[in-house]
Amino acid sequence: MLDKKYNHHDVEFDKYQFWLDNDLFKAGDMSKEPFCVVIPPPNITGKLHLGHAWDTTLQDMIIRYKKMDGYDTLWVPGMDHAGIATQAKIDARLRSEGFNPRDMKKSEWLARAWSWKDEYASIIRQQWAKLGLSLDYSRECFTMDENLSLAVRKVFVDLYNKGFIYRGERIINFDPIAMTALSNIEVIYKEIEGAFYYLKYMIEGTNDYLSVATTRPETLFGDTAVAVHPKDERYKHLIGKRVVLPIANKLIPIIGDEYVDMSFGTGVVKITPAHDPNDFEVGNRHHLDRVRCIKADGHMNDSALKYNGLDRFECRHQLVEDLEKHGLIIKIEKIKHAVGHSERSNAIVEPYLSKQWFVKMDELAEKALDNQNNKDNRVKFIPKRFEKIFTNWMEDIQDWCISRQLWWGHQIPAWYKEDQIYVGMEAPTEDGWVQDSDVLDTWFSSALWPFATLGWPHNLDGRYFPNNVLVTGYDIIFFWVSRMIFQSLEFTKQRPFNDVLIHGLIRDKQGLKMTKSLGNGVDPMDVIEEYGADALRFFLTTNSSPGQDLRYDEDKVTSSWNFINKLWNASRFVLMNLEGFKESDYKLDNSTIIDKWIIYKLNETIKVVRKHMDKYEFNVVGSTLYNFIWDDFCDWYIELSKTNLENQTTKSVLLYVLGNILQLLHPFTPYVTEHIYQMLPLHQKSIMISSYPTYDKSIKWDEDIEKVNIIIEIITKIRTIKQENKIGKDYFLISNLNNEIDILIKDNFDTFNKLLKTKFIESLDNSYKKIDIPFSYGTIILGYKGSDKEDEMLSNLQKERDMLLSNISRREKLLSNEGYINKAPKEIVDEERRKLEEECNKIKFIEEKLSEL
RNA sequence: GGACGAUUAGCUCAGUUGGUUAGAGCGCUACCUUGACAGGGUAGAGGUCGUAGGUUCGAAUCCUACAUCGUUCACCA
Numbered sequence: 001m002l003d004k005k006y007n008h009h010d011v012e013f014d015k016y017q018f019w020l021d022n023d024l025f026k027a028g029d030m031s032k033e034p035f036c037v038v039i040p041p042p043n044i045t046g047k048l049h050l051g052h053a054w055d056t057t058l059q060d061m062i063i064r065y066k067k068m069d070g071y072d073t074l075w076v077p078g079m080d081h082a083g084i085a086t087q088a089k090i091d092a093r094l095r096s097e098g099f100n101p102r103d104m105k106k107s108e109w110l111a112r113a114w115s116w117k118d119e120y121a122s123i124i125r126q127q128w129a130k131l132g133l134s135l136d137y138s139r140e141c142f143t144m145d146e147n148l149s150l151a152v153r154k155v156f157v158d159l160y161n162k163g164f165i166y167r168g169e170r171i172i173n174f175d176p177i178a179m180t181a182l183s184n185i186e187v188i189y190k191e192i193e194g195a196f197y198y199l200k201y202m203i204e205g206t207n208d209y210l211s212v213a214t215t216r217p218e219t220l221f222g223d224t225a226v227a228v229h230p231k232d233e234r235y236k237h238l239i240g241k242r243v244v245l246p247i248a249n250k251l252i253p254i255i256g257d258e259y260v261d262m263s264f265g266t267g268v269v270k271i272t273p274a275h276d277p278n279d280f281e282v283g284n285r286h287h288l289d290r291v292r293c294i295k296a297d298g299h300m301n302d303s304a305l306k307y308n309g310l311d312r313f314e315c316r317h318q319l320v321e322d323l324e325k326h327g328l329i330i331k332i333e334k335i336k337h338a339v340g341h342s343e344r345s346n347a348i349v350e351p352y353l354s355k356q357w358f359v360k361m362d363e364l365a366e367k368a369l370d371n372q373n374n375k376d377n378r379v380k381f382i383p384k385r386f387e388k389i390f391t392n393w394m395e396d397i398q399d400w401c402i403s404r405q406l407w408w409g410h411q412i413p414a415w416y417k418e419d420q421i422y423v424g425m426e427a428p429t430e431d432g433w434v435q436d437s438d439v440l441d442t443w444f445s446s447a448l449w450p451f452a453t454l455g456w457p458h459n460l461d462g463r464y465f466p467n468n469v470l471v472t473g474y475d476i477i478f479f480w481v482s483r484m485i486f487q488s489l490e491f492t493k494q495r496p497f498n499d500v501l502i503h504g505l506i507r508d509k510q511g512l513k514m515t516k517s518l519g520n521g522v523d524p525m526d527v528i529e530e531y532g533a534d535a536l537r538f539f540l541t542t543n544s545s546p547g548q549d550l551r552y553d554e555d556k557v558t559s560s561w562n563f564i565n566k567l568w569n570a571s572r573f574v575l576m577n578l579e580g581f582k583e584s585d586y587k588l589d590n591s592t593i594i595d596k597w598i599i600y601k602l603n604e605t606i607k608v609v610r611k612h613m614d615k616y617e618f619n620v621v622g623s624t625l626y627n628f629i630w631d632d633f634c635d636w637y638i639e640l641s642k643t644n645l646e647n648q649t650t651k652s653v654l655l656y657v658l659g660n661i662l663q664l665l666h667p668f669t670p671y672v673t674e675h676i677y678q679m680l681p682l683h684q685k686s687i688m689i690s691s692y693p694t695y696d697k698s699i700k701w702d703e704d705i706e707k708v709n710i711i712i713e714i715i716t717k718i719r720t721i722k723q724e725n726k727i728g729k730d731y732f733l734i735s736n737l738n739n740e741i742d743i744l745i746k747d748n749f750d751t752f753n754k755l756l757k758t759k760f761i762e763s764l765d766n767s768y769k770k771i772d773i774p775f776s777y778g779t780i781i782l783g784y785k786g787s788d789k790e791d792e793m794l795s796n797l798q799k800e801r802d803m804l805l806s807n808i809s810r811r812e813k814l815l816s817n818e819g820y821i822n823k824a825p826k827e828i829v830d831e832e833r834r835k836l837e838e839e840c841n842k843i844k845f846i847e848e849k850l851s852e853l
Numbered sequence: 854g855g856a857c858g859a860u861u862a863g864c865u866c867a868g869u870u871g872g873u874u875a876g877a878g879c880g881c882u883a884c885c886u887u888g889a890c891a892g893g894g895u896a897g898a899g900g901u902c903g904u905a906g907g908u909u910c911g912a913a914u915c916c917u918a919c920a921u922c923g924u925u926c927a928c929c930a
Contacts, residue, residue: 004890189928196930214930227930261929269930278930338928385857392856392926474924504858509865511923543878545867548858549924553865559878562892573889612869620869623877638889716896723884723896757887807874814873819910828872 002575002679006568008532008561012671016129024688025134027074027464035071036464037063038453039135040472040480041143041446043082044120045089048127050506050514050552051473053524054540058503058618059471060133061541061667065613067134068663068692074464075134076453078141079121083409083442084178084344090116090408106407113408117142130525132533132670134688141453143445144410151452152410152445153425155491160414160423164360165402167414167421171277172401174352175342176298180405181356182342183441184398185478187349189338197320198266198330201226201243204251210235210243211330213265215337216275217323218316221248221293221304225271227282230256232267246328247319248305255286274353290353298350312350357403357412357438365394368486371495379485379495382616383547386474386502390485393478402441409439447483450496460492467497474502474547501616504549511551522552534669535561541668542622563626564672567661570634571676574654577645581681586652592644594751595653597708598637600699601628602657607695609664622668629661636712643750655680660693707744714741714775715755721773721782724796731784732768733760741778774800774845776838797850804843811836 003010019025027034037059042052059075067073090113091101101109121142128135141148159165173182197217200209212226223245228235239256259282260269273283274290283290293303300315302308307315323329340349369391372378381387403412415422415433422428427435445452450470454461466488472481481500488496507513508520515521527536538560544550591599605628612620637657644650659680666673666687677687684690718733733756735745745752745760753759764770768783774797811832814820821829 002889005892006890189926212930216930259930264929266930271930276930389857389925396926478926505924543866548866551865553879555879556865558892562878565892566890569890569893571889576889608869615869617869619867623867626877634889635894639887642888720896726884754887803874810873814910817910820872821910823910824872832873 002568002572002676004572006561006565006672008534008564008671011675012132012528012532012534015671015674016132018674019134019686019688020137022686024686025075025136026138027072027136029072032070032072034074034463035063035066036074036076036454036467037469037471038076038450038467039078040470040476041078041080041141041449042124043080043085044117044124045082045085046120047123048524050522050524050527050540052127053131053536054503054506054550055471055473056128056131056133057537057540058501060131060670061537061618062469062471062616063134064667064670064688065692067688068666068690070691073134074136074139076139076141077128077133077135077137078449078453079117079124079143080442080446081117081142081144081408083404083406083439084175084180085442086113086116087406087408088178088344109407127525130528130533132537134670139453143442143449147455147458148445148448148452149410150425151448151457152440153413154457155444155448155487156413156440157423157425158491159359164364165357166360167355167357169353169355170358170401171275171280171351171353172356173340173342173349174296174354175345175347176296176350177345177347178342178406179296181352181354181401181403182349183401183443186343187340188343190341191336192339194335194337194339196265196333196335197323198333199246199270199323200328200330201246201268201270203238203254204242204244210238210254210268211266212268212270214270215335216316217319218300218304218307218312219272219275219293220245220270220319221300221307222272222274222291223252223270224273224283224288224291225253225255225286227255227257227260227269227271228267229258229260229262232260232262234267246323246326255282257282257285276351280353292353294350294352296350296352296354298347356401357414357436357440359400359402361397361399364486364490365397367489368482369394371485371489377495379497380499382499382501386477386500386547389474390477390482394482394486400441402444403436403438404441405437406439409442410445412436412438412440443479443483446480447487448491450484451488451492456492465492466495469499469501470497471501471503473505475505477502499616502547504544504547507549507551509551509553514552527557531557531561532564532671534564534672537670538563538622538668541618542626543619545619546616563630564669566630566634567665568672568676570629570638571658571662571679573638574658575679578651578655578681581651581655583682585648586655586682587649588652588656590649591653592647592650593704593707594637594640594644595650596702597705598632598653598657600701600705601632602660602693603696603699605632606660606664606693610692610695613667618668625661625665625668629665633657633661639755640708640711640751643754655682659683662687663690663693710741710744710775710777711748711751714745714780715752717773717775718756718780718782721771721796725771727782727784727786729757730786731758731782732764733758734762734764734770734781734783735760735778741775741780745780772845772849774842774849776842779845779849794850797846801843801846801850804839804846808836808839808843811839 039059040055042048063073063075094101156165173184173187175182194215196213196215199212199214199217201212202209210226226243228239230236236256238254241254242251243254245252259278260267271279271282271288273280273288274292275294291303293301294312295301298312300307300310300312304315307319341347342349372391381390413423413425414436415428417433422433427433450467451460451465454465484496488494505513512518512520524536535557539557543556605624608624609621641650641654662673662677674687677683735742749760764783768785771782773780773782815832815836
């Protein structure tokens, strides 16, 4: 027997081990059709947050649903080494222990990194277990595993040999805190306060000057020209002359280039090829020198003369003071402008000239875009609008800088000897070759995840590839989804997954993003402790529509808990009444109309649930099940069944419906459904290996089902009248009209008596006051002791009549509209006619009563 | 500036190819120690679906414009 109260701790503490012990998460039943999902590997930088809980619960639901529906499901777990992020965390820990990480031997540092990995991997696995995720741990992967590392090297080497990977000297985004290059999308532009400094660049041999506006005066030491537009009437005569670089007192040429926008600023631009990507291009066109004046760590070098060694911002400060002293500043204008920050360290990114490795993107992107026109191999985005976000990005893509100046990651398989380069799977055998010390961007390995986790390049397990669906947030479409798509197309010739289900971000109750700096993050483990994983899961999966963000709201978790508690108590009721129930007692024939009604309702629910499960519309599934369980099953069927609990069929129906409810709900709330399921008189070893309920086409609507709807209508109506007229317990109902409704009532006397807590009787003496309650198929008289309610009665009837009259006139108008009759679907028109008839019928009774009053 | 999303009850959100009386949870009102559940039950109140046009027999839903909020991409030194 179940305890009186649902206790999530008791329910959840041992189930996960039970599933593991029985190998219920293991894939490989070759007799079934495969279904595969790979987990988006969490970073080993810390604990999982609510976003992970949401993302993984969605996947678990899909997997559990498909498994119960007869598929050989494989859900591959794994984690990401997360280069920059993890290295920063490890370094921080080492510093707190008094070490300077960069003074350590690389091998010692790496040993620390691997033990960090083990530590966090084990925390993450515990969290997965708490969430109840049905991951096949025998297939767990890590991005730096041997096989994945091999895959990374192979992809690098092949892309290099095909000419898609090159090494070149470019302006890249450099993070001066993490001390590594970044790709374009790892730079976040933020609006900050800055200034436009208008500087005097004196024209050689004159007292005239050009006014040059810049936001970064400290880069002037790297200027190798100033540019004007060749058609600019103000300046074009100066092209070919020279100006004096302020403070540095160096002569640099005035050049003409169409890059300059005549209408912006002063129309004169200082050109710093080593510190600005646009200037770099201009420099190339005009064969200008590339002079670096800032070092990788953000400090000035000796080109900056007396400012050598200063931090770039300190240099700016002192330089501006000096320029002012020399009268070389015309004005300073405060502005707001977007400045690039590192996604990881939040440092202001320095455009920095250096030699890096790149993936040439144009051709790869084009193939990915073309593939979206291939009906059989296109990736289906859900919701659809995210496909456009993907294609727009791909259409406008730039080369991908993949080298990182870090220790944690896949070392680039390139070796140098003097000015020779060797790129290959293994080191060259001759002496003297030195491997590139850089590692690859984390996303370079993540991009191979869907196939590298399934054995590629050795032997890709084609049974599970392409994956059936990938589930992830819209925030990493560029970082990850798009890169998986083009890498998979390039190396497997197939899409990585058939569908990609995109969800939103978790926000706090105010709608703000959960971040460390705001301290508004919620630890899913705390929520599980307080409400249980099932309540958290139900909240996460049913409270937003696909692609929308989700606000975390503890009140809604509470209501999920309440829902589970309701299910718990309904189950308790069923089990109490099934004491001693044997397999031979189980029979569904000879059912009452009430039994038929709930089975019909259940069947319709199954149909809706399946339809929306298949479309990933879990919010619809959730509310459908919520309403069916709470309203139809608990509020009506259980109540209606109470007069009939001696009947084996009713017991069987209770068992049948509850069993189906547990199965339908299992993907959402695996723990509690497993728990109750195992207490049912007839059950299998685990609910996970039972079959997901199927829709039975042979169960059709009939008049018996309508009869129950009428019973419900009568009960509800009488309750309403009772409350509106403040009639207490002391009342009776009379029905003696010998019509259809009368027969229905006679057949279900007990039910009415029980639910209305009164008696139906044949007649009533005159000491009772009477109220006539009209239905569309007859009238019921309510008799009560107490003061006269004629006024209320009159106003009730008038109110109802007015409403009916307005409905009737609306319907008549509608049904006399030819356009409507001709164009609207027949079922809808028929339904409208039926309702009209019903209302006309009902109003007859009302008019009759009103005339009597 | 481009693109996208949101705007529906006091709050947070649904609304399934357009179907006529727009739903839920929480909150609110009144009543109820009913034999599964008071974290419950019963019955209610509460919305001219951001604004203005348009298409249609019919619009929360489709189209156009605008407004407000948000996200994102691209930004000119």
